[in-house]
Amino acid sequence: xxxxxxxxxxxxxxxxxxxxxxxxxxxxxxxxxxxxxxxxxxxxxxxxxxxxxxxxxxxxxxxxxxxx
Numbered sequence: 001x002x003x004x005x006x007x008x009x010x011x012x013x014x015x016x017x018x019x020x021x022x023x024x025x026x027x028x029x030x031x032x033x034x035x036x037x038x039x040x041x042x043x044x045x046x047x048x049x050x051x052x053x054x055x056x057x058x059x060x061x062x063x064x065x066x067x068x
Contacts, residue, residue, distance in 0.1 A: 038063075
């Protein structure tokens with residue numbers, strides 16, 4: 001493999017790693033925001049209509065699966 005190819009591959013690998021880290025950070029932030037929204041909904045739960053119980057069932061399922 002030529003030196004230029006090796007350098008190009010090295011740069012590509014660093015770029016891909018940076019992209020993966022960026023995506024991981026974005027996903028962690030999105031997850032944090034979603035969890036905060038769900039906790040806010042839970043705090044307001046007693047004031048919200050139940051939509052024939054569907055909202056509360058979905059929220060209970062989410063809380064059960066996340067261990068909240």
